Amino acid sequence: MVFGITAAAWIFSFGPQSSGGRRQFDSIAFDRQTSKAHFDDKIVKDICEGFQKHAKTLLDKRPELASLITYIDLTTLAGDDTPLRVHGLVDKALEPLDATIRGQLGTAADAVHCGAVCVYPARVADVVNRLKQHRQGNRIAIASVAAGFPSGQYRLESRLLEIQLAVQDGATEIDIVINRAAALGGDWKTVHDEVRDMKIACGPAHMKTILATGELQTNDNIYKASWASMMAGSDFIKTSTGKETVNATLPVSYVMCRAIKDFYEQTGVRVGFKPAGGIRTTEEALAFRCLIEEVLGKEWLTPKLFRIGASSLLGDIETSLRNLTKA
Numbered sequence: 001m002v003f004g005i006t007a008a009a010w011i012f013s014f015g016p017q018s019s020g021g022r023r024q025f026d027s028i029a030f031d032r033q034t035s036k037a038h039f040d041d042k043i044v045k046d047i048c049e050g051f052q053k054h055a056k057t058l059l060d061k062r063p064e065l066a067s068l069i070t071y072i073d074l075t076t077l078a079g080d081d082t083p084l085r086v087h088g089l090v091d092k093a094l095e096p097l098d099a100t101i102r103g104q105l106g107t108a109a110d111a112v113h114c115g116a117v118c119v120y121p122a123r124v125a126d127v128v129n130r131l132k133q134h135r136q137g138n139r140i141a142i143a144s145v146a147a148g149f150p151s152g153q154y155r156l157e158s159r160l161l162e163i164q165l166a167v168q169d170g171a172t173e174i175d176i177v178i179n180r181a182a183a184l185g186g187d188w189k190t191v192h193d194e195v196r197d198m199k200i201a202c203g204p205a206h207m208k209t210i211l212a213t214g215e216l217q218t219n220d221n222i223y224k225a226s227w228a229s230m231m232a233g234s235d236f237i238k239t240s241t242g243k244e245t246v247n248a249t250l251p252v253s254y255v256m257c258r259a260i261k262d263f264y265e266q267t268g269v270r271v272g273f274k275p276a277g278g279i280r281t282t283e284e285a286l287a288f289r290c291l292i293e294e295v296l297g298k299e300w301l302t303p304k305l306f307r308i309g310a311s312s313l314l315g316d317i318e319t320s321l322r323n324l325t326k327a
């Protein structure tokens with residue numbers, strides 16, 4: 001445990017201080033929680049090389065590769081997305097493997113499908129319509145980015161409305177973005193309060209909070225943004241939109257997972273983790289899976305707590321599985 005504060009103390013610090021049903025930001029407790037964490041770049045790099053080494057040992061393990069598919073939020077976030085493209089994405093997410101690979105996996109193949117599809121708000125209805133045409137359409141979640149994705153540079157009112165409309169259209173998971181201007185200015189209360197309001201706007205939908213780590217400049221900011229987002233009620237924290245210059249990396253993921261672990265130790269609340277953006281190969285995805293197992297433990301290796309946001313990873317996993325079939 002990084003901090004010497006018990007779960008009961010955390011509940012005292014953060015839990016009851018709500019006003020009108022809204023969690024209030026306790027800056028003293030936040031500072032106390034986040035001021036003690038330090039991440040040395042060289043040490044973090046060495047630790048991450050360990051995850052990459054571990055990943056290489058899993059490359060020929062068919063069940064490990066198949067389980068990667070269950071963590072994927074199969075994504076299309078393009079200006080030229082159409083209903084037809086989204087329908088194809090839904091079909092692929094539900095039945096990702098061809099007959100040969102399925103045969104090699106045996107009965108285990110039946111449980112192999114993506115965790116969710118992830119689309120822009122205007123395309124949520126296309127996902128809903130296509131899922132209705134599938135017998136097992138309820139097996140995958142419907143994720144939508146919202147809240148001024150990817151920049152977040154919009155008034156809070158419009159970001160909240162966008163979330164509500166996406167949920168109304170059928171989204172069961174909402175991927176929001178934090179206010180990077182507030183984060184870079186050290187205004188963690190604004191980061192927290194906006195995320196809290198967005199969580200309320202999500203209603204029954206799960207909320208994944210994107211930190212856009214490539215724009216947060218320091219590990220310290222990433223750790224603080226993780227804490228502010230979790231204190232505000234995020235179900236998941238997510239690295240990137242896929243639209244920043246630098247997206248998901250192992251070092252930023254390590255910092256975020258350490259924050260998730262510390263938060264769990266203080267509160268007993270398990271927050272999920274979603275690396276996203278630029279993850280294209282089986283080996284890269286396995287390294288994130290190893291990071292999760294080693295920092296957070298095997299109980300996080302479930303689509304309920306671990307997702308990988310990716311538009312082109314699935315094809316590489318299929319190729320890896322096919323090559324194992326030939327071997």
Ligand SMILES: O=C[C@H](O)COP(=O)(O)O
Binds near residue numbers: 118240277309311
């Ligand atoms: O949230 C998911 C990301 O936007 C996907 O990024 P990608 O296209 O680089 O895989």
